[in-house]
Amino acid sequence: MKNHGKLLKNIFAVAVAAALSMGALCGSPVPSKEMSLARLEISRALTVKADKYAPQEMEAAKNALLESHTMVKDDKLDKAKESAELARKKAKEAYDKSLPLLAKDTMDIAEKSINDADEANAAVLAKEDFEGAKDAFKTAGEKFEGKQYYECYTSAVEADKLAKSARNTSMGKKSLLKDAIDEVKITLQDARGYNAAANAPDKLKAAEENLAVAEEALGKDELKKGFAAVETAKMNADEAYLESIKKASGENIAEAELLIEKAARSEGALIAKEELEGAKEALAGAKGYQAESKYRESLTSSGEAKRLASLVLATKKSAGRGEGDGDITDDKTGTAEGAVEYKTYRVKYNPGNRDCLWKIAGRYYNNPRLWKRIYEANRDKIKNPDLIHPGIQLRIPIIKK
Numbered sequence: 341m342k343n344h345g346k347l348l349k350n351i352f353a354v355a356v357a358a359a360l361s362m363g364a365l366c367g368s369p370v371p372s373k374e375m376s377l378a379r380l381e382i383s384r385a386l387t388v389k390a391d392k393y394a395p396q397e398m399e400a401a402k403n404a405l406l407e408s409h410t411m412v413k414d415d416k417l418d419k420a421k422e423s424a425e426l427a428r429k430k431a432k433e434a435y436d437k438s439l440p441l442l443a444k445d446t447m448d449i450a451e452k453s454i455n456d457a458d459e460a461n462a463a464v465l466a467k468e469d470f471e472g473a474k475d476a477f478k479t480a481g482e483k484f485e486g487k488q489y490y491e492c493y494t495s496a497v498e499a500d501k502l503a504k505s506a507r508n509t510s511m512g513k514k515s516l517l518k519d520a521i522d523e524v525k526i527t528l529q530d531a532r533g534y535n536a537a538a539n540a541p542d543k544l545k546a547a548e549e550n551l552a553v554a555e556e557a558l559g560k561d562e563l564k565k566g567f568a569a570v571e572t573a574k575m576n577a578d579e580a581y582l583e584s585i586k587k588a589s590g591e592n593i594a595e596a597e598l599l600i601e602k603a604a605r606s607e608g609a610l611i612a613k614e615e616l617e618g619a620k621e622a623l624a625g626a627k628g629y630q631a632e633s634k635y636r637e638s639l640t641s642s643g644e645a646k647r648l649a650s651l652v653l654a655t656k657k658s659a660g661r662g663e664g665d666g667d668i669t670d671d672k673t674g675t676a677e678g679a680v681e682y683k684t685y686r687v688k689y690n691p692g693n694r695d696c697l698w699k700i701a702g703r704y705y706n707n708p709r710l711w712k713r714i715y716e717a718n719r720d721k722i723k724n725p726d727l728i729h730p731g732i733q734l735r736i737p738i739i740k741k
Contacts, residue, residue, distance in 0.1 A: 370412060371421035378405050378424045381431035385438065388493075390431075393438035401430035439489040446496035447484065450477050453503035457510065461564040465516075466509035473502035510563055517558050520570045524551055527577040534584035543580035547573045582635075589626075589635040592642035596623050599649040608655030615655075615731050618689035619648035648689060651731030681738040682717065689730035697725055704736055713737050 382401050390398045404427035411420035454473050462470040476499035483492035528536075528547055536544045550573035557566030600619050603609060609616050622645035629638035683704070687695045697715055702708035715725045717735045722728060 370417060371408070371424050374421050374424035374428070375405065375408055375412075378408070378427035378431065381428045381435070385431045385435040388435055388438045388442045390434035390438040393441040394434035397430050397434035397437060401427045401434060403427075404430060439493070440484075440487075443480075443484055443489040443492040443496065446493050446500065447477070447480050450480065450496045450500035450503060453500045453507070457503045457507040459562050459564050460507045460510035461567050462503075462506035462510045463564075464567070465513045465563070466506035469502045469506035469509060473499045473506060476502060511561065514558070514561070514563065517554070517563055517566045517570065520567070520574070521551065521554050521558065524554075524570060524573045524577050527574070527581050531577060531581035531584050534581070534588040536580045536584040539587045540580040540583040543576045543583065547576035547580055549573075550576065585635040585639070586633075589630050589638040589642070592639055592646070593623070593626050593630060596626065596642045596645040596649065599646050599653075603649040603652035606653050606655075608652040612652045612655040612686075612731060614689045615648045615651045618730065619645045619652065622648060648730065651729075655731070681740075683736040683738060685734045685736050687728050687730050687732050687734065695728060695730070697722075697728065700734070700736070705739060710739075713739075 378401070382398075382405065385394070385398060385401070404423045408420045408423035408427060411417070411423055450473070454470075454477060457466070457470055457473065476495050480492045480495035480499060483489070483495060524547065528544070528551070531540070531544060531547075550569045554566045554569035554573055557563070557569060596619070600616070600623060603616055603619065622641045626638045626641035626645060629635070629641060685700060685704075697711035698708045701711040701714055705713075711725070714734060714736055715722060717737050721732055721734065728734075
């Protein structure tokens with residue numbers, strides 16, 4: 341189309357120059373004005389894609405203008421003028437026919453772009469451009485109804501541009517949806533850890549189904565659908581987690597109560613008094629956290645209560661306390677070549693002042709730096725020298741002076 345227009349321009353220039361020359365010699369008027377106006381009208385029609393929407397009218401206009409050039413060359417100036425006027429008329433008809441069609445098609449394109457942006461959740465992720473696109477599209481519709489087709493066309497072009505910009509901005513934030521999906525997956529994993537399949541099956545199923553929808557939408561770049569689905573998935577996952585951990589917290593408290601009751605009736609209750617008291621304190625803490633809806637903390641406390649109660653149950657009278665502070669007994673072990681004497685120490689439960697090898701060494705050796713002696717003598721019981729559990733019995737090697 342551009343080459344054809346360039347050809348018309350060249351032909352027109354040559355023909356007009358020749359016609360002016362002839363007109364100067366013969367004294368006849370050359371229709372240069374009519375020919376120029378025809379060419380301008382044809383160019384205007386091309387701006388609204390008249391070659392697409394009014395091909396017959398455009399063809400007639402171009403042929404008439406070429407005919408006008410021929411008439412000038414043949415010195416048929418009156419005929420040339422008629423042809424130029426016909427070219428202008430046909431070009432205007434092409435323009436008038438094409439403009440409404442172009443406006444309507446451009447509105448359709450803009451509407452699709454707005455819908456695509458909406459699917460990409462541009463209303464949230466690119467609000468300014470998206471709102472601008474909708475406003476421009478509304479203006480385009482109003483202009484079309486008022487038969488202001490050119491204004492309609494320009495507004496639709498603006499709407500399309502803004503909508504595409506909004507979608508591009510939204511797609512640049514696609515990672516936000518993936519992050520939201522990953523967050524829900526973590527919540528669901530935690531919920532399953534608290535037996536959500538039994539404790540909150542409906543919530544768990546709803547979360548899993550919506551999560552699948554969100555992941556599928558992410559793959560198809562349907563961000564609006566994806567964000568809506570992941571929001572629903574998150575809500576159900578949170579509820580499944582809450583219901584499950586709450587029930588698990590209550591169940592653990594009940595288990596701890598039964599275990600402590602059993603421990604209190606056991607023979608170890610007279611020996612491991614501190615552990616039994618610690619278990620009761622931990623249970624009270626678990627109940628307090630439960631009442632405050634601090635279920636993780638409640639589970640930790642009830643777990644500690646069960647552990648301490650189990651230590652009490654495992655304590656036998658044969659492991660009796662020694663003299664003095666009630667924590668140490670004398671014993672010997674070794675080989676025929678020589679015996680290594682040691683004392684036995686039961687690690688205490690004291691939340692405010694926990695036992696550690698450093699303190700024990702300071703107590704019995706008057707030198708806390710000798711803690712490694714105790715560690716080496718108890719490697720079968722101590723995996724981490726920085727962590728020793730209440731209730732275990734340690735061998736304390738006796739250092740001979």
